[in-house]
Amino acid sequence: MTRTTYYTASTLDGFLADEHDSLDWLFVQHIEEDGPMNYGAFIAGIGALTMGATTYEWIRAHHVEKGEAWAYQQPTWVFTHRDLPPIEGADVRFTSGDVRPVHAAMVEAAGGKDLWICGGGDLAAQFAEAGLLDEVCVQFAPVTLGAGRPLLPRPFDLRLTELARNGDFACARYDVVGPRAR
Numbered sequence: 001m002t003r004t005t006y007y008t009a010s011t012l013d014g015f016l017a018d019e020h021d022s023l024d025w026l027f028v029q030h031i032e033e034d035g036p037m038n039y040g041a042f043i044a045g046i047g048a049l050t051m052g053a054t055t056y057e058w059i060r061a062h063h064v065e066k067g068e069a070w071a072y073q074q075p076t077w078v079f080t081h082r083d084l085p086p087i088e089g090a091d092v093r094f095t096s097g098d099v100r101p102v103h104a105a106m107v108e109a110a111g112g113k114d115l116w117i118c119g120g121g122d123l124a125a126q127f128a129e130a131g132l133l134d135e136v137c138v139q140f141a142p143v144t145l146g147a148g149r150p151l152l153p154r155p156f157d158l159r160l161t162e163l164a165r166n167g168d169f170a171c172a173r174y175d176v177v178g179p180r181a182r
Helices: 039-044 053-062 099-110 121-129
Strands: 004-011 015-017 046-052 076-079 092-095 114-119 135-141 156-166 169-179
Touching: 004 039, 004 121, 039 046, 046 053, 046 099, 046 121, 053 076, 053 114, 076 099, 099 114, 099 121, 114 121, 121 169, 135 156
Parallel strands: 004 114, 004 135, 046 076, 046 114, 076 092
Antiparallel strands: 004 015, 135 169, 156 169
16 A cells, blocks of 8 residues: 655754755765665655645755756656746656645556655645655754744644664654644
């Protein structure tokens, strides 16, 4: 059964990036490549992924425009309300609107593998609100920012299913129960 996972890193106070979309806090942390909940094992089971425009633009600016290849072999849907430049040779599909039809297309493209909500938090929240997000897997770094892009910008109930340490990170996996009643 195809599962949809929001797999990400966060500061201890729940931010993905600072208020300038910087991830500088992340790249100074130690993580074991083969440790618990590692990226290599995770990405091996992914058949399709999606991200928001800010994540896409960050990857372009910090990797692709510096000469690195697009990191994903899987088809990638980018949610955006503006025209963004494509990446030559990458299977990137630009979209907007409701996440439900995109999720269905992703499931079909994934060929039985899982789906990754790569970022950001608002996009993950849209999938969760639609009942399409199965789990959240977060590597919490020992740093706080005080402000920035939130892990999840709206309230949800989650159930802890796994907890581990990988280098400097406290790694946690949660099942998504659903939107939190207000």
